[in-house]
Amino acid sequence: MSNIKVQYLGLNLANPVIVSSSGLTGTADKIAACEDAGAGACVIKSLFQEEIDSTVHSLQHSSHPEGADYAAALQTGFDLERYCTIIRNARERTGFPVIGSLNAFRHEWWVERLPQLEAAGAHAIELNLARLPSDADTDEAHIRRWYADAVREAAASVKIPIAVKISPYFTSIPLMVDELHKSGAAAVVLFNRLYQFDINIDDFALRSGPPFSTRADIGQTLRWISLLYGRTRMQLAASGGIHHGDDLIKVLLAGAQAGQLCSTLYKNGLAQIGTVITRLQQYMDQHHFSxxxxxxxxxxxxxxxxxxxxxxxxxxxxxxxxxx
Ligand SMILES: Cc1cc2nc3c(=O)[nH]c(=O)nc-3n(C[C@H](O)[C@H](O)[C@H](O)COP(=O)(O)O)c2cc1C
Structure with a gap:
């Protein structure tokens, strides 16, 4: 049997399949199920700053008498505590790497929280960074600096490795990746799937587009992994359009250290992890890769x-x- 163990973020993975941050990894039970299904690691569902802030805002402005107290509790770490409990329970119940994930736009927000995720036992952190510059006054260099500063501050606040998950929308992905590396990131995850935007032509309202990727989405991932491989000291993790074993093989051939799976697991269940790994083993045997x-x-x-x-x-x- 060929060796499919990989190292990612300084962690030992039994295989290169990582379950992406999503509802599939939102509780310790679900994380344990990912390990039982054969995943090499998992990234916990992100802790979202936006979600907490808007809850706090709506509670503060509600007429409910306990709203203000609850809002204060959220601000002082109620949700953070719940997240840390998921990490602690997942660590107790599993033996594979458990990566925490934060999505935040205010740097001080995560700098306060990252050490607590580290103390709870997260093996590493994936920063889910996404900005949508929608005005003509914000120039490209400013945006890049925002990403680089975010990572620098995050990396300085903890000892565990940091991966950064980005979208494909940059003027220059190699330049952005280079700056993330200089700021202290150990890996880059290419790419996040942003909220899909759509319009309802009957009620003239916005609506959500398809949340899940298809296999056709892998092209973007393959292009940038294959261009970046060997040109950056960052490890490359592929995310986006990996649905079958052949897709995982493609991202590895392009240069990824590991592949993250999400949509296919929603569609086909966690058993798909085993199917993907079996195909990888079969392919390696067929092509005499030991x-x-x-x-x-x-x-x-x-x-x-x-x-x-x-x-x-x-x-x-x-x-x-x-x-x-
Ligand atoms: C329902 C759903 C929830 C997601 N939640 C998160 C999240 O909390 N944090 C995050 O970084 N990415 C999240 N993602 C993005 C996935 O982790 C992944 O990067 C993206 O779906 C692309 O991979 P795929 O083509 O395998 O689906 C979510 C995706 C889906 C479909």
């Missing part, structure tokens, strides 16, 4: 004899009127 490191980056730009193919962004033939 160790997973032999796959990693094999189809990256750095190792390609035709590196220019990795930077192709237009369908030249279709632009000139022919597709054959």
């Amino acid at each position: 160790d997973i490191s032999q796959l990693r980056g094999k189809v990256s730009q750095q190792r390609s004899s035709i590196p220019e193919d990795f930077e192709r962004i237009q369908y030249i033939r279709s632009l000139t009127g022919s597709q054959d």
Whole structure:
């Protein structure tokens, strides 16, 4: 049997399948179920600053007499305590790496909370960073600085490794990744799936688009993992469009250290983890790979004899009127 153990964020994973931060990892029971299903690690459902702040806001402005007290409790760490309990219980019940996740836009918010997640036993932290610059006054360098400062402050507040999960929407992903590395991140997760935006044409209201990815979404992930592999000292974790074993194999060939699964587990259940791992083992046997490191980056730009193919962004033939 070939070796599929990997190291990610300085942690030993039995295999490269990580269950993504989502409702699938929101309780200690669910996290234990991920380990039982064969996952190499999991990222706990994010603790969202926005959610807590808006709850606090609505409670403070409600007529309920206990609202203000409850709001004060939330602000002083009620939800944080619940999150830390999930980490502690998950650590007690499982033997695989458990990664905490924070989503916040105010730096001081996570700098206060990260040491408590570390003390509760999180093996590492994934920062889910997402900003939507919607005005013309915020320039690109300012946005990049915001990300870099966030990571610098987070990394300085704890000893455990930090991964940063980003969206694909940057002027230059390599430059952003480089700055995240200089700020102290050990890994970058490519990519987060942002809330999908849609419009209801009958009631003229906004509505949510499809929450789940499809296999077609993997292209974006593959492009950037294969371009970045060997060009950054950050570890690369793939997220986005990994549904089947072949998809995991592709992100490893592109250069990922591990692959995160989410939508496919919602659609197919946790048993899909075993199916994906079995396919990886089968593929490695078929191609005579005895160790997973032999796959990693094999189809990256750095190792390609035709590196220019990795930077192709237009369908030249279709632009000139022919597709054959
Ligand atoms: C229902 C749902 C909930 C999610 N919740 C979170 C979350 O709390 N934190 C986070 O960082 N990502 C969250 N994500 C994003 C996933 O972790 C993952 O990055 C994304 O879905 C892309 O992976 P996939 O193509 O395998 O679904 C969520 C995704 C879904 C579908």
